[in-house]
Amino acid sequence: MEARRGWRAVPKVRHVGFFTPNEPPPPARTQSGPPDSNSPPLSNSPAGNSLSPVMIPPPRHLSDNLAHRATSPLPVPETSAFRRPIPGGDRVAVVGSYNPTDSMLGASPPLTSPSSRIGDGEFSEESSPGWFRRSNSAKFASSFPGGGFDLTSIKSSETLEVEVKKPVEVPGPNIAEKSGVAGAELQTESQSSSKPLKAKTTKAERRALQESQRAAKAAAKGEATGKPAISSEGAATSKPVKQQPSRKKDALPAATSVAASDRKGVDRPPEKERKKEVPPPRMQFDDKNRVEKAKKRAVVNQTEARNRVELFRHLPQYERGSQLPDLESKFFLLDPMHPAVYKVGLQYLAGDISGGNARCIAMLQAFQEVIKDYSTPPEKSLTRDLTAKVGSYVSFLIECRPLSMSMGNAIRFLKNRIAKLPLSLSESEAKESLCSDINRFINEKIVLADKVIVRHAASKVRDGDVLLTYGSSCVVEMILLYAHELGKQFRVVIVDSRPKLEGQALLRRLVAKGLNCTYTHINAVSYIMHEVTRVFLGASSVLSNGTVYSRVGTACVAMVAHAFRVPVLICCEAYKFHERVQLDSICSNELGDPDAIAKASGRMDVNYVDNLANKENLQLLNLMYDATPLEYISMIVTDYGMIPPTSVPVIVREYRREHLWI
Amino acid sequence: MADTLQNPNPNNISAYYQTRAAHHGVVTSDWLAQAQAAVGRHPDDVLPPEPEVKVAGKPFSVIHEFNNWRNQPDLAEAVAAIRALAAVIRNSEATTMMELEIELKKASDSLKSWDTTSISLTAGCDLFMRYVTRTSALEYEDFNSAKSRLIERAEKFGEISYKARRIIAMLSQDFIFDGCTILVHGFSRVVLEVLKTAAQNKKLFRVFCTEGRPDRTGLRLSNELAKLDVPVKLLIDSAVAYSMDEVDMVFVGADGVVESGGIINMMGTYQIALVAHSMDKPVYVAAESYKFARLYPLDQKDMAPALRPIDFGVPIPSKVEVETSARDYTPPQYLTLLFTDLGVLTPSVVSDELIQLYL
Secondary structure (H helix, E strand, C coil), rough: CHHHHHHCCCCCCCCCCCCCCCCCCCEEEEEEEECCCCHHHHHHHHHHCCCCCCCCCCCCHCCCCCCCHCCCCCCCHHHHHCCCCCHCCHHHHHHHHCCCHHHHHHHCCCCCCHHHHCCCCCCCCCCCCCCCHHHHHHHCCCCCHCCCCCCCCCCHHHHHHHHHHHCCCCCCHHHHHHHHHHHHHHHHHHHHHHHHHHHHCCHHHHHHHHHHHHHHHHHHHHHHCCHHHHCCCCCCHHHHHHHHHHHHHHHHHHHHHHHHHHHHCCCCCHHCCCCCCCCCCCCCCCHHHHHHHHHCCCCCCEEEECCCHHCCCCCCCCCCCCCHHHHEEEEEEEECHHHHHHHHHHHHHCCCCCCCHHHHHHHHHHHHHHHEEEECCCCHHHHHHHHHHHHHHHHHHHHHHHCCCCHHHHHHHHHHHHHHHCCCCCCCHHHHHHHHHHHHHHEEEEEEHHHHHHHHHHHCCCEEEEEECCCCCHHHHHHHHHHHCCCCCCEEEEEEEECCHHHHHHHHHHHHCCCCCEEEEEHHHHHHHHHHCEEEEECCCCCCCCCCCECCCCHHHHHHHCCCCCCCEEECCCCHHHHCCCCCCCCCCEECCCCHHCCCCCCCCCCCCCCHHCCCCCCCCHHHHHHHHHHCCCCCECCEECHHHHHHHHHHHHHHHHCCCC | CCCCCCCCHHHHEEEHHHHHHHHHHCCHHHHHHHHHHHHHHCCCCCCCCCCCCCCCCCCCCCHHHHHHHHHCCCCCCHHHHHHHHHHHHHHHCCCCHHHHHHHHHHHHHHHHHHHCHHHHHHHHHHHHHHHHHHCHHCCCHHHHHHHHHHHHHHHHHHHHHHHHHHHHHHHHHHCCCCCEEEEECCCCCHHHHHHHHHHHHHCCCCEEECCCCCCCHHHHHHHHHHCCCCCEEECCCHHHHHHHHHHHHEEECCCECCCCCCCCEEEHHHHHHHHHHHHHHHHECCCCCEEEEECCCCCHHCCCCCCCCCCCCCCCCCCCCCCCEEEEECCCHHHCCEEEEEEEEEECHHHHHHHHHCC
């Protein structure tokens, strides 16, 4: 994330947790102070937020966006009014931009607030040029978009030039001139492109603009090392003006190149600011840049949900209910998508397939179909083309439902096998080899692994035991049934939780096989734990620091078990191990349907939250996963035996190294 | 001599602990006579360690060989087993690799079944099998060269195990500083080696020995240490917490090191480790690497029981039950470091080593 942020001047205020969105931005400070005062108003202005992930704008309502966009007042005429060069360059003119009593400030809140509602935290539509009075233009970044002209009204290409003109705002009397100059240019610009002025620019354009602005800023900053001198208050009058055009020209190519590259979708910070470029492993959904990019490529039409919890804005959340019918209607239309993959995607979306193993197997079998039907296009190599195809299918599946780690590992395996295909193989041989590899993966890593786990874990069940399990894990179910078949005498406590109530299905199946079961909800787990002798839990994944990433509620059960000194056994196949480290449940998770927690199924009278869903100060959070720290875990049962949770990185190391993927 | 010596195990008494008691030599004569009768021969007999190769019948008995080695008090049981298994390879008449492996496996199984309660024996045999058969020498086409390669590895493993004690003693010297007080529990030959080496290096330290009922290991150990001119103080088992303030570190051996990094040792070790942990005293375990076992107990009762008759000196009414388990399990969180011939390890490394070896 650092790479994208580049530089930052003023720490931005970030609201974390629960707060009321759409608060009116704090009133901008009057600019009557010394010119080089920082402009916190900018920082506080929600409209001025850039794309840093830390700087999270208050949630916008897309539906509100659409409404407001049509009605937002066109700020351009007003800006030009402000920018009218005022003769004499006296303070008044300057103050004209800064005039506290003037409608600039008075207008800016109304201007910024509609702008703040337009586009999720996009560039601010309006801001006084004078707000750039800073010694370092580098500080402009986020405030820059508000830099004195209306971004929405200008196409990005044009804004490039305009923006470029504004790298440094010199405080002092020169500002009037500069801003006048700039304003004049702006005005001409805006007048020249009167048509586009009325049109709303797309988010992408605005983003591109912002990126270019930031880039230019940094480029300009980089170039003119004498900037502090220039931007200091007593600078020569003509110099800044003269330098500005030259800087403009210099910055322009840089800006265009930046913008161009940005349009390609590569987010490159200016050279000076670039830190070690580490591609973010997962898409962070609070970064509008990428969200937009992803949206353009998206197959599934999803609208982002409203009322998102601030802390989890980096995770995707979409309005439920509209995706499935939408996808279903498109079933026969989507050429690039293989029907098997499409079907699996629909099943994920609908929730028909759930559980790490089931999802992984379904996906792999769909890919088998893909491979069978695949034929290399002419002039292309099988490995590269197939890998690209698999990649596109994977993005589709991600849109339907974010990948689980087991699926991620399986995809990595598949891509690895594709890449390792010897070039001498014919196409049919290659396809056959891939299909058999997939079969072997499913067989060895999942089916046989489950058998081994069941054998190991059943040896830990003694007569007279009371075993507790949470939710519904397929491996744990197999263990219980196997131990029962071996004739061991034990009883089972199934702990369940809303809204999924997965334990009920498990309960039904166990009772049908004749096991003694007790069923309870998670709020009673501390009540029942004192009679439990062992806890068996499943996992979606186990991370390298021993943390178990599993269904939400697992951490709770493990913690209570630990408090009662009951050993906790995690049953997980080794292919689900991941070398990632996660310290909490926040940085990576999945958000489910918030309506599910608002309603109690089957109880029509329990609907207190129904009408409140649209209220602004109520946010519903439905997490799907949580992370259990390793202190609560006694043992992990894998197909490589029973290991302590500290040995997970050993398994990851040993077996990834040997290209363990068969 | 029977081919497979029946485990003299009436009432599920652990032969391992009987052997240890025999080595201690501080047992009541009654008990010893009883043990001898069960075993069937005088324990002072030392049979010459030469392989008897006969023509007819089963020429070579691994148990026989094992007992030869076992009778030396200084030799650990597992090392004796390893040497016996090495001898099996040497004397094997197999002509193919598969045959040899099957023979080895049979010998190892019979050794293990001789005393199912001895963890180090089981672990030693398993590790030997893994170590020896894991070599790529098995891919040699010439059987004889492969066999000699196997013998080489087996001997090497035997040597390592034999020398393990000395390596451990060397490694632990850094941890014994002048003026320190060491609490020792149980009579571990490795710990004795450690203390001997420290005394020879002219370190000034004193030792607290727990009495170690019912085996009275403390008495034996204090004897040995007194010979080395090391100041020794005997504590009854209940006085451990009382004296823990003055103690700088706790040294114990291990019957077996389990996969979680915990140890299985003589009864009382868990107690002492708990007290030491609550008083922030380090607990050091001296264990050879062949004692790493693929067990994973979740609690005290999760192990195979090893019972040891306790002689209270006075008759006990028959209605009264006696807890006769000879060992307990100390979880890894109460242990500070393990001194092994592989180096000084933390408990979590045990699983690492086992995974690397086994998988």
